[in-house]
Structure formats: structure tokens, C-alpha cells
Amino acid sequence: MVFKCPFTMDCAGSVTSSCLVAEPLRSTGGREMLRVHFTAEDLTRIRIRAHPHPLWEVLLSLHLLQTRRGAAIFGPWRRDVRAALHPSGDILTTLAPPKGYSPDFLTPFVDSPELDDGLEVVLSTSSATLRADMTRLAEQTKLPSWAWRIAGGDAEMMRRLADRIRQYHAQALLPYAHVFKSHIREDWARRAEMAMTHGLEHVLSTLHPSIRWRAPVLEVDYPVDQDLSLDGRGLVLVPSFFCWQTSMTFADPALRPVLVYPVDPVIGWASHASATPDARSLEALLGRTRATVLRVIAEKPYLNTKQLARATGTTPSGASQHAAVLRDAGLVNTQRRNNSVVHSLSKRGAMLLDKPALQDRAGYPDIRLSNPSAG
Known part of the structure; x- marks a missing residue:
């Protein structure tokens, strides 16, 4: 079982969580990590997204909004958003608590950079998946009655959820979108150059200080010991502006494998964004x-x-x-x-x-990385 979870960082930088695994295995090195196991085929099926994943940014920003983590970097954004936020936060913060499990169906795999395309997938989630995800969420927190309507696949409640996500996105993310899109494009450009000049191993080794490539395993500092076998499915690397310190993946290992990794913003980005x-x-x-x-x-x-x-x-x-x-x-x-x-x-x-009359809709293609041994 693989975790997708926002873990609260205390002031000393240690991780606290309400993990759903009672007795996680320990790594022999004395620290927990996520180990992503590659086959030769997986090494030819790695992609790095060129655009933000809107629903991951919604989820991860909700996590940050409910804590004081990264105060120097996210404090000004958090202050402004809390002042402007629509009461829709009640539904969203219930589904996206600041620690522990958040339902996988909130961040479906979708190639499009458009929020509405992702929400269409959310709205088409099977009743079995909704029930399983919400039941798992209920194991760590008591859910209100409306949440069980989501678990039952209630169409009206699902539409209400989608509308709340749109409202939150418009208020909390859209005013700053040009900044975090720019950061992710810069990350994309840097990875593209690395892939061309140094190959796959260098790209995987430099994703983030918490991530290490030790062929054929990608090791990720993680709150619990976990293993994810790709088994020829490949891996989609998702750079995220609001992912803070801890990379994430889906809780359900049967879903398409993704690894969301931090693209660390700089102090003052929110002030610059709103200036x-x-x-x-x-x-x-x-x-x-x-x-x-x-x-x-x-x-x-x-x-x-x-x-x-x-x-x-x-x-x-x-x-x-x-x-x-x-x-x-x-x-x-x-x-x-x-x-x-x-x-x-x-x-x-x-x-x-202070922006173009028409936004760049297509932007940049995803990077597709090939096996370093092939080059």
C-alpha cells in the first residue's frame, strides 16, 4: 500500500502523521523511504509533466492553507487567501485534511493542464472507488453526513464538490497562476536540458534533495517504509509548486504510477505575484x-x-x-x-x-525520458 498524504511538519522539521498502516516495515538504514522499483521497460516510459496538475495543486495548497508549514515562503499567500476565501473551505478541508490520507479520486491522472478536464474525470469516478476512498478517509476522521453522500456517488453532491473546487481554484490559485506556472516551466526546461546532456540517471538523481536514484530503484524520503513496483507501467513525474518537502504518490498502487515532487518556490513569490x-x-x-x-x-x-x-x-x-x-x-x-x-x-x-491578452494555452510538451543505457 502506497501513501498519498500530506504530513504536517513541526517546527523542528520532523514528520508527524496519522498513518493508516499499523506496523510499517523499517528500512535497514534506520529511516523510512518510498522505493520505486523500475524494470528496463519502465526506464523507457518516464514522463515529466510540463504543466501544473491543477487538482494536485488544489489539494496540496489546501494542505498548506491549514497549517503554518513553510511560513517564510507560503505565509503571505496563506494570509491573503484566508482573508479572501469563500466558505467553500468546509467541504474541501474535510476531504483534504492537513495530515493523513486524502482520497485518490480528488487527483485523477489526466494529461490536460485544464482544471475542468480533471473535474470531468472526478465526476466520472466509479461508485466503488468513491466508496472505497471515503471509507478509508473515515478510518482517520469522523465524516459529516454529506461526505457519505459522496461515498454513495450522489450526483448532486459530486457537482457541488466540483463547484467548490472551481471556487477555491479561482480564489486561491488563479491570482498566482502565472508565478507557479513559470516555476514549473523553468523546472521543465532544466530537466529537458539535463536529459539531453547528462541522461536519465542525472535527471532522476537531481529531482529533489529528498530523492535519490540507485539503479534500478528510486529512493524517496518518506514518512513510512513503502515499495512501489512499476512493473512496466512507467512513471509520470509531476512537478508541484505547493508540494512542500515531502513527495507524494497515490495510495492505491493499482492506479497509474505518479510521483509528485516539490518545485521549491523562493521567498517573496506571493508578493511578487500580486504586485x-x-x-x-x-x-x-x-x-x-x-x-x-x-x-x-x-x-x-x-x-x-x-x-x-x-x-x-x-x-x-x-x-x-x-x-x-x-x-x-x-x-x-x-x-x-x-x-x-x-x-x-x-x-x-x-x-x-500586466499579462498577454491571450494566455499560452499549449505551452510545452512533456519530457519523455529514455533508458540511459540506450544512449
């Missing part, structure tokens, strides 16, 4: 909801009004009204496509947000 313009200044100028609508339009051009409402946690009539005000102010463009009205950032809106 152009200051998030609170933008909200003071436009109002909190309208500022969120503008950011969503900038990040996801050509959403129709119904999609915009879902992404911002507003009603369709409310989204239409906010978009109309922004259009009248010259900050967004609205046009008709087929039977829908869609919205995009205008040049004036782009100047206000």
Missing part, C-alpha cells in the same frame, strides 16, 4: 467577485457565460452581469460563437493585469 497588480488593490477597484471573473477570463479565454459562472462560483445571471460591466469598462471582449456568448481579455484588460 502586478496587487490582488487586494484589484479587488478594491472592481470588487472581489468581479476581480475573480476578470482573472478567470484572462486565464481561460472564450468561456461562455455558463462556463464562466461555474469557474467563478457565481450564477449564470451574475456572471453575465459582471462580464457586462467589465465589457462596458473596456476590460473584456464579448462575442457570439454559434449559440453562445464567449468572453476574452481585451488589450486594456491585459494592461491592467
Whole structure:
């Protein structure tokens, strides 16, 4: 059994957790670790994502939001987000506690960098998986009645969960998206150069100080002793901005193998992110909801009004009204496509947000690494 879990770091840096394994095995070296076992075939099937995984960033940022971990780096972001956060946090923090187990279905494997694509997979989760994941979560904490509706696959409750995730993403992550996307692209570029000049072993050896490549095993400092055999399935490496110190993987070893590893941000990133313009200044100028609508339009051009409402946690009539005000102010463009009205950032809106009028949608391809012995 492999853990996906946020583990709380105390001020001394030691790990505390509510682990679900009663008697974990001990490594012979006296410290726990995750050991990822590769075959020759696995070494030809390694990928590094070029983009943030939106649902992993949602989950991991929720973990950080509920603690004081990484105060020097995440403190300003945590303060601003807590001040602006919608009450949707109740549902999300129940499903994503700051330590212990978080359900695998919240972070499904999906190639797309788009949040809605990931949420479609969440909404299509089988009832058996929902029941198993929620039952496991209940082993470490008492769940409210609505959580058991999720366990039962209740469609209305699942849609409510998806809407809450969208709201949280719009408030807590979207204002800072250009910063953590940039960090992950820089990590991608660095790995790409390493792969070309030094090969796979160097890439695997330098993912993070807590990760070591000792062929054919990737060793990861971990709160419990675990073994993950890839068995020819390969491995997807997922760089994460909000992953703090401890890499993560799915709890269910039958799922597609992934390893989420930290891309360490620098002190002051949140202040820099909100300096152009200051998030609170933008909200003071436009109002909190309208500022969120503008950011969503900038990040996801050509959403129709119904999609915009879902992404911002507003009603369709409310989204239409906010978009109309922004259009009248010259900050967004609205046009008709087929039977829908869609919205995009205008040049004036782009100047206000200090970003291109149309965001880079495709960006960079994932890196596919090959067996170092082949080269």
C-alpha cells in the first residue's frame, strides 16, 4: 500500500502523521523511504509533466492553507487567501485534511493542464472507488453526513464538490497562476536540458534533495517504509509548486504510477505575484467577485457565460452581469460563437493585469525520458 498524504511538519522539521498502516516495515538504514522499483521497460516510459496538475495543486495548497508549514515562503499567500476565501473551505478541508490520507479520486491522472478536464474525470469516478476512498478517509476522521453522500456517488453532491473546487481554484490559485506556472516551466526546461546532456540517471538523481536514484530503484524520503513496483507501467513525474518537502504518490498502487515532487518556490513569490497588480488593490477597484471573473477570463479565454459562472462560483445571471460591466469598462471582449456568448481579455484588460491578452494555452510538451543505457 502506497501513501498519498500530506504530513504536517513541526517546527523542528520532523514528520508527524496519522498513518493508516499499523506496523510499517523499517528500512535497514534506520529511516523510512518510498522505493520505486523500475524494470528496463519502465526506464523507457518516464514522463515529466510540463504543466501544473491543477487538482494536485488544489489539494496540496489546501494542505498548506491549514497549517503554518513553510511560513517564510507560503505565509503571505496563506494570509491573503484566508482573508479572501469563500466558505467553500468546509467541504474541501474535510476531504483534504492537513495530515493523513486524502482520497485518490480528488487527483485523477489526466494529461490536460485544464482544471475542468480533471473535474470531468472526478465526476466520472466509479461508485466503488468513491466508496472505497471515503471509507478509508473515515478510518482517520469522523465524516459529516454529506461526505457519505459522496461515498454513495450522489450526483448532486459530486457537482457541488466540483463547484467548490472551481471556487477555491479561482480564489486561491488563479491570482498566482502565472508565478507557479513559470516555476514549473523553468523546472521543465532544466530537466529537458539535463536529459539531453547528462541522461536519465542525472535527471532522476537531481529531482529533489529528498530523492535519490540507485539503479534500478528510486529512493524517496518518506514518512513510512513503502515499495512501489512499476512493473512496466512507467512513471509520470509531476512537478508541484505547493508540494512542500515531502513527495507524494497515490495510495492505491493499482492506479497509474505518479510521483509528485516539490518545485521549491523562493521567498517573496506571493508578493511578487500580486504586485502586478496587487490582488487586494484589484479587488478594491472592481470588487472581489468581479476581480475573480476578470482573472478567470484572462486565464481561460472564450468561456461562455455558463462556463464562466461555474469557474467563478457565481450564477449564470451574475456572471453575465459582471462580464457586462467589465465589457462596458473596456476590460473584456464579448462575442457570439454559434449559440453562445464567449468572453476574452481585451488589450486594456491585459494592461491592467500586466499579462498577454491571450494566455499560452499549449505551452510545452512533456519530457519523455529514455533508458540511459540506450544512449
